[in-house]
Amino acid sequence: MSQIEEVSLEQFKHLVSERALTGETMLLNMGPQHPSTHGVLRLLLELDGEIVVNCIPDIGFLHTGIEKNMEAKTYQKAEVMTDRLDYMNTMGNNLAYVMAVEKLIDVDVPARAQALRVILVELQRIASHLVWLGTSGLDLAAMSMFLYCFREREQILDIFELVSGQRMMTTYIRPGGVWRDVPVEFEKAVRDFIKIFPKRIDEYETLLTKNPLFIDRMVDIGYLSKETALSYGVTGPVLRASGVDWDLRKARPYMGYEQYDFNVPIRTEGDTYARYLVRVQELRESLKIVEQALNKLPMGPVRSDNRKFVPPPRSEIGVSMESLIHHFKLWTEGFPAPKASVYSAIESPRGELGVFLEGDGGPKPLRVHMRTPSFDNLGVLSQIVKGYLVADLVAILASIDIVLGDIDR
């Protein structure tokens, strides 16, 4: 055992203060099995009593080589890997990847498919924020939050099951459109959710927003300045809680986001409480988008009819020889994409989810890189926890809203 300790201290020598080497401060492992690290994240903490002097995140426990695996699959088949990245945001991951593929092969998406994508991605944002709200409540000893949030999340997962047959690993959004049109029950299920959810958000806020215990744990904790946030590539609600007005849905509208009327919540405090307020406000804004998109959901096809890239509908295969050939070619060989690269990004619940996709002229990508927001958001953790208590570290980590599948890929 003594040998292992020596090696690890040598390895981290340039990251800890000199007091750690003399034994004046204590080095302590938090994780990888610690429940409030939201997965398998190991934090090596240098502590002066209860106060965090340095924090060294150690990631990679959930590394599954998704980027490498995607290089070995055709463009359509690689999509199932994207569900497994950020398992709280499967629809969003599908959309980010699919948008990059569509940009690379230059395929347009019908209006109905675009609206359906928006509805589902916004529902996914709500579901993801609910998991965040529930688990952060749990971290701050508000056990009931977890149960309430998962009750509503269940309703969203039921909608996903309705449209895709899967609760989490949906792969519903496909290059050129969506897998198939939504069933007739879809509209009622979403309307029910829209009806009950505003009251439920009020309930959450009654429990937390003005709760003195909660405020004590959150206000003025984990301050992140605008400049540090930008330099560290922090995006999403964490950046917006530091006073930067940057939301890709507004700045670079995709999938027709420009048609919907919604606000981007901004706070300037930059602390843990501000990040909480931004996300809770986003729940309401996302619901507004879902409602508008559902109200003007156009009729029409849900898949592009560019048969060189998009498989024909099942019903055509039985009657058209050409459709059968296209179907066969697309699912065995795949489609060739140009020898070029694209970068396309969406606003995921955690920030800028970018996909760098490079084709080599064949049916498989040469390189897929997922610029996952949690990775860069976690990178700033070591800067914002210094000088706070270990208990505050738990609150700060919860407020960043990391998903380890998103970080380790």
Next chain:
Amino acid sequence: MVKTMDKKLEPIVKAMQSKFSATLEEFRAEVHLFVKPEQIVDALTLLRDEYNFELLSALTAVDYHPQSTPRFHVIYQLTSLAKNLSVQLRVPVNGDSPKVPTVTRVYAMANWRERELIDMFGIEVEGHPDPRRILMPDGTEGHPLRKDFPLGYEEPQFTFNFDEIDLRKPYAKE
């Protein structure tokens, strides 16, 4: 879909071409500028300070194996929040002793992403403050995202060949 380069990018491209003799490639309205490894720190500093590219969105690499000069392209995807623009810098790196200078002093975000380069592509990052592997365990041989690194698979073990496969299975050393 927009097909041509944003007009607001033209002065930036001109400046990059005159200062760093950068070559320009365009695809689907995206701008890719090729610069040399030794210029990247200056180029990023210029873009950040003069042209408001506050955010380094992505930093990654592409392996063009078996081509060896250049074997890699290191990619810097920049975003300007103030002007709502994007530009991509590409740095070609040769296959024998691939090396780029660190840009952590320009964008702190590069710290972890460059560690990912070191880990996944074996590209040396000169002057990096913390050049440890980030995702793979210490002591891993090879760099997984290189094209000559096999994808790998695990042989399925059945009752009849369980022990035989178990003997030659590479387990983590104690």
